[in-house]
Amino acid sequence: MARGTEVRISGLGGQGVVLAGVILGRAVVRNGKYAIQTQSYGAEARGSAAKSEVIISDEPISFPKVRRCDILIAMSQSALDTHIKDLKEHGILLVDRDMVKKLPKVQATVLRIPATKAAEAELESRMYANVIMLGALTRATQIVSKEAVEEAISESVPAKTKGKNLKGFKIGYLSLK
Amino acid sequence: MARGTEVRISGLGGQGVVLAGVILGRAVVRNGKYAIQTQSYGAEARGSAAKSEVIISDEPISFPKVRRCDILIAMSQSALDTHIKDLKEHGILLVDRDMVKKLPKVQATVLRIPATKAAEAELESRMYANVIMLGALTRATQIVSKEAVEEAISESVPAKTKGKNLKGFKIGYLSLK
Numbered sequence: 001m002a003r004g005t006e007v008r009i010s011g012l013g014g015q016g017v018v019l020a021g022v023i024l025g026r027a028v029v030r031n032g033k034y035a036i037q038t039q040s041y042g043a044e045a046r047g048s049a050a051k052s053e054v055i056i057s058d059e060p061i062s063f064p065k066v067r068r069c070d071i072l073i074a075m076s077q078s079a080l081d082t083h084i085k086d087l088k089e090h091g092i093l094l095v096d097r098d099m100v101k102k103l104p105k106v107q108a109t110v111l112r113i114p115a116t117k118a119a120e121a122e123l124e125s126r127m128y129a130n131v132i133m134l135g136a137l138t139r140a141t142q143i144v145s146k147e148a149v150e151e152a153i154s155e156s157v158p159a160k161t162k163g164k165n166l167k168g169f170k171i172g173y174l175s176l177k
Numbered sequence: 178m179a180r181g182t183e184v185r186i187s188g189l190g191g192q193g194v195v196l197a198g199v200i201l202g203r204a205v206v207r208n209g210k211y212a213i214q215t216q217s218y219g220a221e222a223r224g225s226a227a228k229s230e231v232i233i234s235d236e237p238i239s240f241p242k243v244r245r246c247d248i249l250i251a252m253s254q255s256a257l258d259t260h261i262k263d264l265k266e267h268g269i270l271l272v273d274r275d276m277v278k279k280l281p282k283v284q285a286t287v288l289r290i291p292a293t294k295a296a297e298a299e300l301e302s303r304m305y306a307n308v309i310m311l312g313a314l315t316r317a318t319q320i321v322s323k324e325a326v327e328e329a330i331s332e333s334v335p336a337k338t339k340g341k342n343l344k345g346f347k348i349g350y351l352s353l354k
Binding site: 005006007008009010011012014015016017018019020022023024025026027028029030031033034035036037038039040041048049050051053056061067068069070071072073074075076078079080082083086096099126127129130131133134137141143144145147148149151152153155156157158160161 | 182183184185186187188189191192193194195196197199200201202203204205206207208210211212213214215216217218225226227228230233238244245246247248249250251252253255256257259260263273276303304306307308310311314318320321322324325326328329330332333334335337338
């Protein structure tokens with residue numbers, strides 16, 4: 001298996017197929033190997049089918065090829081510094097302004113969201129900064145509808161944190177009104 | 178953005194970057210579009226960096242190319258029927274034997290794990306079938322160490338369900354003793 005081992009996990013929606021893939025990917029790197037973990041969503045995901053793939057290798061994996069992105073969300077300074085070079089000209093950059101203090105000059109629309117601060121102030125935990133960023137993303141772009149993200153949040157987070165996650169999403173959405 | 182929109186979410190470990198990508202991928206398909214959502218784990222993941230990518234398209238996305246897999250986990254009959262053609266000869270097939278009743282003849286090592294039944298009997302919920310399958314996978318193959326998966330489970334599941342998830346993993350691991 002010199003070229004890497006490919007593992008596919010398949011099942012029904014609700015069986016935790018995606019979580020199993022995420023766990024496996026995270027475990028692999030703990031063993032000093034490299035992993036790419038992929039979910040495809042499309043026609044087949046609309047029914048009840050779920051699929052997650054993990055490619056495991058002893059070497060860095062160049063597949064899928066790193067491509068330039070249209071939209072970059074950076075939730076830390078080091079993330080921004082690492083990824084800004086891959087943002088396309090005239091792309092959209094969303095940063096958590098509480099975590100990213102130094103912004104380079106870029107040919108991009110830059111949106112500074114107070115995600116960590118709002119999460120701590122209004123939801124009592126910075127763990128909700130991610131859904132605040134998703135809210136801002138949804139408002140700022142046409143890539144996905146508000147309702148679709150709300151439904152996806154509801155099915156993806158533990159029941160106990162659903163209310164706060166949805167509230168965080170709304171905070172992010174309204175932050176760009 | 179005729180060729181699809183690429184979104185990269187980046188930040189630190191613990192900020193929910195992967196979850197944000199999963200939510201976005203799931204939201205996109207609710208809008209009738211297609212998405213591929215990817216995490217890469219490797220050198221950069223070993224620090225505290227986290228990255229998740231979502232490619233969004235109006236058309237089915239053929240990237241990353243579907244390739245044949247070395248190991249297939251099928252947690253439902255329809256999943257098996259859909260994916261079995263992609264399993265390499267002499268690959269490893271793990272099925273949840275409570276969900277997969279009809280096995281085709283294949284040139285593969287077939288392992289039938291009582292995942293759903295054990296999850297219900299010993300953990301009071303079939304939602305733990307996924308970690309039971311991961312336990313069996315870990316025992317049956319050399320792709321990842323037991324300890325690494327246990328650590329990855331601990332960092333990936335809600336604190337409240339950690340004990341049952343780890344117990345489920347152990348049940349799956351020991352099922353192939």
